[in-house]
Amino acid sequence: MNIAIDYGNSSAKVGVFDGHELVERKIFTSPEQLRPFLQNFSGDCLIISSVSQDAAEVASWGVHIKKRFILTSSLPLPIENRYSTPKTLGVDRLAGVCGAQALFPKTSALVIDAGTCITFDFLDSGGNFLGGAISPGLRMRFQAVHTFTKRLPQVEPKGNSPLIGDSTESCIQSGVENGLVAEIDGIVSQYRSLFPDLKVILTGGDVPFFENRLKAPIFAVPELVLSGLNSILIHNARS
Known part of the structure:
Protein backbone atom coordinates (compact mmCIF):
# COMPACT_ATOMS: atom_id res chain seq x y z
CA MET A 1 0.00 0.00 0.00
CA ASN A 2 1.20 3.50 -0.88
CA ILE A 3 0.17 6.83 0.57
CA ALA A 4 0.08 10.22 -1.19
CA ILE A 5 -0.28 13.54 0.67
CA ASP A 6 -1.30 16.82 -0.90
CA TYR A 7 -0.73 19.44 1.81
CA GLY A 8 -2.38 22.73 0.90
CA ASN A 9 -2.74 26.00 2.78
CA SER A 10 -5.57 24.86 5.03
CA SER A 11 -5.67 21.06 5.00
CA ALA A 12 -3.94 17.87 3.95
CA LYS A 13 -5.61 15.55 1.45
CA VAL A 14 -4.42 11.98 1.89
CA GLY A 15 -4.92 9.12 -0.54
CA VAL A 16 -4.16 5.47 0.17
CA PHE A 17 -3.43 3.49 -3.00
CA ASP A 18 -3.25 -0.19 -3.82
CA GLY A 19 -1.12 0.04 -6.94
CA HIS A 20 -2.88 2.62 -9.14
CA GLU A 21 -6.25 2.27 -7.36
CA LEU A 22 -7.34 4.84 -4.79
CA VAL A 23 -8.84 2.80 -1.95
CA GLU A 24 -9.16 5.41 0.80
CA ARG A 25 -9.25 9.20 0.98
CA LYS A 26 -8.98 11.37 4.09
CA ILE A 27 -8.75 15.10 4.87
CA PHE A 28 -6.85 16.41 7.89
CA THR A 29 -7.20 20.05 8.94
CA SER A 30 -4.18 20.19 11.26
CA PRO A 31 -0.77 18.54 11.73
CA GLU A 32 -1.99 17.20 15.08
CA GLN A 33 -4.61 15.14 13.22
CA LEU A 34 -2.27 13.91 10.48
CA ARG A 35 0.70 12.95 12.69
CA PRO A 36 -0.88 9.97 14.54
CA PHE A 37 -2.41 8.68 11.31
CA LEU A 38 1.01 8.52 9.64
CA GLN A 39 2.73 7.18 12.75
CA ASN A 40 0.34 4.21 12.78
CA PHE A 41 0.34 3.60 9.01
CA SER A 42 2.31 0.62 7.71
CA GLY A 43 2.97 0.65 3.99
CA ASP A 44 5.50 0.48 1.21
CA CYS A 45 5.93 4.09 0.06
CA LEU A 46 4.91 7.65 0.85
CA ILE A 47 5.05 10.83 -1.23
CA ILE A 48 4.23 14.34 -0.07
CA SER A 49 3.56 17.57 -1.93
CA SER A 50 3.34 20.58 0.38
CA VAL A 51 2.87 24.32 -0.07
CA SER A 52 2.56 25.13 3.64
CA GLN A 53 4.04 22.56 6.04
CA ASP A 54 7.64 21.34 6.22
CA ALA A 55 7.41 18.32 3.91
CA ALA A 56 10.49 16.62 5.42
CA GLU A 57 8.99 16.83 8.90
CA VAL A 58 5.66 15.41 7.74
CA ALA A 59 7.43 12.58 5.90
CA SER A 60 9.37 11.75 9.09
CA TRP A 61 6.10 10.86 10.84
CA GLY A 62 5.75 7.81 8.59
CA VAL A 63 8.03 5.70 10.77
CA HIS A 64 6.63 2.37 9.51
CA ILE A 65 6.78 3.27 5.80
CA LYS A 66 9.69 1.79 3.85
CA LYS A 67 10.35 4.54 1.27
CA ARG A 68 9.50 8.24 1.54
CA PHE A 69 9.64 10.82 -1.25
CA ILE A 70 9.15 14.60 -1.29
CA LEU A 71 7.94 16.20 -4.49
CA THR A 72 10.36 18.95 -5.54
CA SER A 73 11.53 20.26 -8.90
CA SER A 74 14.45 17.79 -8.78
Missing part, protein backbone atom coordinates in the same frame (compact mmCIF):
# COMPACT_ATOMS: atom_id res chain seq x y z
CA LEU A 75 12.47 14.58 -8.17
CA PRO A 76 12.34 12.39 -11.32
CA LEU A 77 8.96 12.48 -13.06
CA PRO A 78 7.08 10.20 -15.48
CA ILE A 79 6.84 13.24 -17.80
CA GLU A 80 9.36 15.69 -19.28
CA ASN A 81 9.20 19.09 -17.58
CA ARG A 82 9.86 21.80 -20.21
CA TYR A 83 8.90 24.69 -17.92
CA SER A 84 11.55 27.42 -18.22
CA THR A 85 11.59 28.13 -14.46
CA PRO A 86 11.01 24.71 -12.85
CA LYS A 87 11.93 25.87 -9.33
CA THR A 88 9.02 28.35 -9.35
CA LEU A 89 6.48 25.81 -10.55
CA GLY A 90 3.89 24.77 -7.98
CA VAL A 91 4.27 21.11 -7.07
CA ASP A 92 0.48 20.67 -7.20
CA ARG A 93 0.58 21.69 -10.88
CA LEU A 94 3.28 19.07 -11.53
CA ALA A 95 1.22 16.41 -9.83
CA GLY A 96 -1.85 17.38 -11.85
CA VAL A 97 -0.19 16.91 -15.24
CA CYS A 98 1.34 13.62 -14.07
CA GLY A 99 -2.19 12.53 -13.16
CA ALA A 100 -3.35 13.52 -16.64
CA GLN A 101 -0.55 11.52 -18.22
CA ALA A 102 -1.54 8.45 -16.21
CA LEU A 103 -5.18 8.83 -17.32
CA PHE A 104 -4.52 9.60 -20.99
CA PRO A 105 -1.05 8.40 -22.02
CA LYS A 106 0.26 9.59 -25.41
CA THR A 107 -2.59 12.12 -25.67
CA SER A 108 -2.43 15.91 -25.35
CA ALA A 109 -4.18 17.08 -22.20
CA LEU A 110 -5.18 20.38 -20.60
CA VAL A 111 -5.55 20.31 -16.82
CA ILE A 112 -7.78 23.05 -15.41
CA ASP A 113 -7.47 23.35 -11.64
CA ALA A 114 -10.32 25.51 -10.32
CA GLY A 115 -9.30 26.69 -6.88
CA THR A 116 -8.09 29.95 -5.36
CA CYS A 117 -6.58 30.59 -8.77
CA ILE A 118 -7.54 28.95 -12.06
CA THR A 119 -4.50 27.20 -13.50
CA PHE A 120 -4.26 25.82 -17.03
CA ASP A 121 -1.49 23.25 -17.54
CA PHE A 122 -0.76 21.65 -20.91
CA LEU A 123 0.84 18.29 -21.58
CA ASP A 124 1.50 17.33 -25.20
CA SER A 125 1.07 13.85 -26.67
CA GLY A 126 4.79 13.17 -26.24
CA GLY A 127 4.55 13.59 -22.47
CA ASN A 128 6.12 17.06 -22.41
CA PHE A 129 4.79 19.59 -19.94
CA LEU A 130 5.02 22.96 -21.68
CA GLY A 131 3.31 25.31 -19.19
CA GLY A 132 -0.04 27.08 -19.40
CA ALA A 133 -1.65 30.01 -17.60
CA ILE A 134 -2.71 31.30 -14.19
CA SER A 135 -5.84 33.39 -13.69
CA PRO A 136 -7.78 34.67 -10.63
CA GLY A 137 -10.26 32.13 -9.32
CA LEU A 138 -13.98 32.48 -8.72
CA ARG A 139 -13.95 33.75 -5.13
CA MET A 140 -10.86 35.87 -5.70
CA ARG A 141 -12.77 37.76 -8.39
CA PHE A 142 -15.73 38.42 -6.12
CA GLN A 143 -13.34 39.61 -3.41
CA ALA A 144 -11.48 41.89 -5.84
CA VAL A 145 -14.68 43.60 -7.00
CA HIS A 146 -15.43 44.56 -3.40
CA THR A 147 -11.88 45.29 -2.20
CA PHE A 148 -10.79 47.55 -5.06
CA THR A 149 -13.93 49.70 -5.22
CA LYS A 150 -15.49 52.04 -2.68
CA ARG A 151 -19.15 51.10 -2.95
CA LEU A 152 -19.57 47.68 -4.55
CA PRO A 153 -20.62 45.01 -2.01
CA GLN A 154 -19.08 41.67 -1.17
CA VAL A 155 -21.18 39.14 -3.09
CA GLU A 156 -21.27 35.35 -2.90
CA PRO A 157 -21.41 33.07 -5.96
CA LYS A 158 -24.93 32.15 -7.01
CA GLY A 159 -24.13 29.23 -9.27
CA ASN A 160 -26.47 29.90 -12.16
CA SER A 161 -26.55 33.66 -12.73
CA PRO A 162 -28.67 35.11 -15.55
CA LEU A 163 -26.86 36.96 -18.33
CA ILE A 164 -28.70 40.19 -17.53
CA GLY A 165 -28.49 41.13 -13.87
CA ASP A 166 -31.28 43.34 -12.53
CA SER A 167 -29.54 44.52 -9.33
CA THR A 168 -26.02 45.43 -8.32
CA GLU A 169 -25.61 42.05 -6.64
CA SER A 170 -26.89 40.05 -9.61
CA CYS A 171 -24.83 42.18 -12.03
CA ILE A 172 -21.67 41.30 -10.12
CA GLN A 173 -22.67 37.62 -10.08
CA SER A 174 -23.37 37.70 -13.81
CA GLY A 175 -20.09 39.42 -14.61
CA VAL A 176 -17.91 37.19 -12.46
CA GLU A 177 -19.60 33.84 -13.07
CA ASN A 178 -20.54 34.15 -16.75
CA GLY A 179 -17.27 35.94 -17.49
CA LEU A 180 -15.19 33.17 -15.95
CA VAL A 181 -17.11 30.43 -17.75
CA ALA A 182 -16.66 32.30 -21.05
CA GLU A 183 -12.95 32.72 -20.31
CA ILE A 184 -12.43 29.00 -19.73
CA ASP A 185 -14.51 28.05 -22.79
CA GLY A 186 -12.49 30.47 -24.90
CA ILE A 187 -9.13 29.18 -23.72
CA VAL A 188 -10.17 25.55 -24.24
CA SER A 189 -11.34 26.46 -27.78
CA GLN A 190 -7.93 27.98 -28.56
CA TYR A 191 -6.13 24.87 -27.35
CA ARG A 192 -8.45 22.60 -29.32
CA SER A 193 -7.78 24.56 -32.51
CA LEU A 194 -4.11 23.63 -32.10
CA PHE A 195 -4.53 20.14 -30.64
CA PRO A 196 -7.75 18.50 -31.96
CA ASP A 197 -7.29 15.33 -29.85
CA LEU A 198 -7.06 17.35 -26.63
CA LYS A 199 -8.46 15.87 -23.41
CA VAL A 200 -9.68 18.51 -20.94
CA ILE A 201 -9.53 17.54 -17.26
CA LEU A 202 -11.17 19.64 -14.56
CA THR A 203 -10.08 19.39 -10.94
CA GLY A 204 -9.99 21.53 -7.79
CA GLY A 205 -12.42 22.72 -5.15
CA ASP A 206 -14.73 24.56 -7.57
CA VAL A 207 -15.35 21.57 -9.84
CA PRO A 208 -19.09 21.44 -8.92
CA PHE A 209 -19.56 25.04 -10.07
CA PHE A 210 -18.01 24.50 -13.51
CA GLU A 211 -18.56 20.89 -14.56
CA ASN A 212 -22.07 21.38 -16.01
CA ARG A 213 -21.56 24.90 -17.33
CA LEU A 214 -18.65 24.54 -19.74
CA LYS A 215 -19.41 23.96 -23.42
CA ALA A 216 -16.38 21.80 -24.10
CA PRO A 217 -16.47 18.09 -23.22
CA ILE A 218 -14.49 17.67 -20.00
CA PHE A 219 -13.49 14.97 -17.55
CA ALA A 220 -14.09 16.00 -13.94
CA VAL A 221 -11.44 14.30 -11.79
CA PRO A 222 -11.52 15.71 -8.22
CA GLU A 223 -8.64 13.51 -7.02
CA LEU A 224 -6.32 14.20 -9.97
CA VAL A 225 -3.49 15.61 -7.83
CA LEU A 226 -3.49 12.59 -5.50
CA SER A 227 -3.48 10.23 -8.49
CA GLY A 228 -0.63 12.22 -10.03
CA LEU A 229 1.37 12.02 -6.81
CA ASN A 230 0.86 8.27 -6.74
CA SER A 231 2.05 8.08 -10.36
CA ILE A 232 5.23 9.97 -9.42
CA LEU A 233 5.70 7.72 -6.39
CA ILE A 234 5.44 4.55 -8.49
CA HIS A 235 7.88 6.00 -11.05
CA ASN A 236 10.48 6.63 -8.34
CA ALA A 237 9.90 3.43 -6.39
CA ARG A 238 10.53 1.36 -9.52
CA SER A 239 13.79 3.14 -10.28
